[in-house]
Structures are given as structure tokens and as C-alpha cells.
Amino acid sequence: MDDTLVSIILPTYNRADYIRSALDSVFSQTFRNWELVIIDDGSTDDTVAVINDYDDSRIVYLYQENRGVSAARNHGIEKCRGQYIALLDSDDEWLPKKLEKQLRYMQENDFEICQTDEIWIRNGKRVNQPKKYSKPEGWFFESSLQMCLISPSCTIFTRKAWDVIGPFDVEMPSCEDYDMWLRACLAYPVGLLSERLTVKHGGRSDQLSNCVPCADLHRIRALVKILQCGKLDADQQAAAMSELGSKAKIYRQGCEKRGKKDEAERVWNLFCMMRDGKNISLNLLR
Structure with a gap:
């Protein structure tokens, strides 16, 4: 896997208080051949100052006027160079072997799209996931209709897959992941590395799931x-x-x-x- 370039797409908007954990988790990866494309979606806080603390040529910083997470991800993917694309939200984080293990699993099992299992943190405390959120593997389009069964920060997909399932719908201020994963589940079997290698934080009032109506x-x-x-x-x-x-x-x-x-x-x-x-x-x- 040494010659495989992974483009990490990290959109952010006013996440100065949280993005450092996400960045640290990228730099702690045992797999080192990555570029980190940070798309600043018009932040007005100290986000830029936090990012500037990281002096690494693998960081690509892109700024845009506030247009939402879908436009930010699309912008980052348009500019990235990797054969593989990994999504990471700016308030989530990865365990150190996430990229290494997931890439190996994808390549050994010939998956174009793959996710890991995840740890849920709500209001600073670890919580157990309800059984209905258990992640499946393979072809599960019908199951994905009821609820989103793929988590962005857990996911890697190939550029070939992106050309089929993308882009994210910029007209959707929320549920944009549900929309794209429906297309993904229709087109490809989805791999599951059943190790909890992604830490997903939630429960805050400023998250899209809580602040976008309808x-x-x-x-x-x-x-x-x-x-x-x-x-x-x-x-x-x-x-x-x-x-x-x-x-x-x-x-x-x-x-x-x-x-x-x-x-x-x-x-x-x-x-x-x-x-x-x-x-x-x-x-x-x-």
C-alpha cells in the first residue's frame, strides 16, 4: 500500500474548539501517505490559527464563502489527488491504525467503498449504540432506505466510486449523507471493517442534525x-x-x-x- 495516496477531506466551519483533535488523529496515523484537504467553509472564529499550528506540506488549505458541508466536501474532492478518498468531520477523530487497516481490508476484499465501526461519544461520555444502528456489509440498499447506515467519518471510497455516486447535493442543508449513500448502496457492495476505529462525537446543539430544521x-x-x-x-x-x-x-x-x-x-x-x-x-x- 506504500504507493497508495489517500486524500482526507475535512470540511470545517467554526470548529476551532474541536478541530485540533481531528487533526491530531490524522497525524497519528500509522499509514503516512496521505494528503489532508481542509475546506474552511467561511469560519469566523480561530479555526485558521489552529490549522496554522500544523506545519506540514501534506496539508492543503482551501477557503470558501459559507456554502454548507456538501459544497465544502465537493470542493475538496474536486481539488484532491488521491486514488482513495477518506471523509473526516472536523469534530470526529480516528484511532491510529484506522487508515492502515481499512485500506488493507478494502484491497484484500476488492471493495470500492468501505467503512469502519465506530465509538459514540455523546456530551463527553461514551454510550452504547442501539442495535438498529448496527452497520451491515455487502448489498443493503433496501435497509438503507429507512435510515443512514454509513457514517462519513468512517468511510473511504475510491475515485472510481466517487465518479459514480457523487457529488453531494448542495441543495440539502442536512441529510446529504443519507442522499449520497442511497446512490452508493445501489451501485456497490459496501465493506465493513468491524473494528471501532472511528470516534464520533455528538450531542451538541451546534451540530447539523440538531440545528437544521425539517x-x-x-x-x-x-x-x-x-x-x-x-x-x-x-x-x-x-x-x-x-x-x-x-x-x-x-x-x-x-x-x-x-x-x-x-x-x-x-x-x-x-x-x-x-x-x-x-x-x-x-x-x-x-
Whole structure:
């Protein structure tokens, strides 16, 4: 693996208090042939000062006006050079042998996409993952419809795979990973190195999952996209339509509880159009 270049894509926005742990975990890797592409998505805190503490030619720093995590990742991947692409969120971290072991597992088992298992830290304390979040291996498109079963910071994929499944949808302020992993699970079997080599931090109020509203609407958009892609077989189409109905129902009920009757009916009517075999514009689901 010595001649394999891994491009680590690390988007960040106002994470000066957390990014140092992510950076330290990259520099602690036993696999050394990497470049670290940091995409600063318009930070206004001390993020640049923290990054400047790391003097290493393997760091590529890119700055952009604030456009969101999808645009940041896309920008970094566009500029990177590696045959393999590893994602790392700026508030997560890796154990030292993560890249070494994962690359070996991918190459020995001929996977284009692979993830590791992970340790969950919530509000500074380690917690056990509910069983429903257990990571599968292989072909699991139908299972991935219900919830996102691939974690960005756990994942490495080849440039060949990126050309098939990318880019991230810049119109989605959240659930952009759910959207892209649906495409990934449709196109490739996904490898799982079942060692907890990624540390995923959560529970803070500033995380996308907590501060971006209407996550259910974004998941509905992702399902409409995959249903309209023209690549699903009959069973996959039926499974995706069933999940779309479930998520549309949940969204409708949530809107009704909040007195948003017009929005509830609008999205439900869009689902009914899909159920009746009509295509709809994604502009209606932003």
C-alpha cells in the first residue's frame, strides 16, 4: 500500500474548539501517505490559527464563502489527488491504525467503498449504540432506505466510486449523507471493517442534525431523487416507494401538530403524485 495516496477531506466551519483533535488523529496515523484537504467553509472564529499550528506540506488549505458541508466536501474532492478518498468531520477523530487497516481490508476484499465501526461519544461520555444502528456489509440498499447506515467519518471510497455516486447535493442543508449513500448502496457492495476505529462525537446543539430544521423533508427529497433516477429494479422501486410513503406520513403528521396544514397537504400531495407514477420537480422539496 506504500504507493497508495489517500486524500482526507475535512470540511470545517467554526470548529476551532474541536478541530485540533481531528487533526491530531490524522497525524497519528500509522499509514503516512496521505494528503489532508481542509475546506474552511467561511469560519469566523480561530479555526485558521489552529490549522496554522500544523506545519506540514501534506496539508492543503482551501477557503470558501459559507456554502454548507456538501459544497465544502465537493470542493475538496474536486481539488484532491488521491486514488482513495477518506471523509473526516472536523469534530470526529480516528484511532491510529484506522487508515492502515481499512485500506488493507478494502484491497484484500476488492471493495470500492468501505467503512469502519465506530465509538459514540455523546456530551463527553461514551454510550452504547442501539442495535438498529448496527452497520451491515455487502448489498443493503433496501435497509438503507429507512435510515443512514454509513457514517462519513468512517468511510473511504475510491475515485472510481466517487465518479459514480457523487457529488453531494448542495441543495440539502442536512441529510446529504443519507442522499449520497442511497446512490452508493445501489451501485456497490459496501465493506465493513468491524473494528471501532472511528470516534464520533455528538450531542451538541451546534451540530447539523440538531440545528437544521425539517430533516424529514430532506430525506423525502433524497427518496424522490432515487425513485426518479431510472436505475431501480421493481423490488427496489417498491421498497423505496413504501419508505417514501412512511416518511411523507410522518412529515405530514408533524406539520399538522404544528399548525402547518398547508405544508402538510402540499408534501402529501407530492407523494400522491409519485405514488401515481408522476415525476415531480426537486425544486419543490428544498
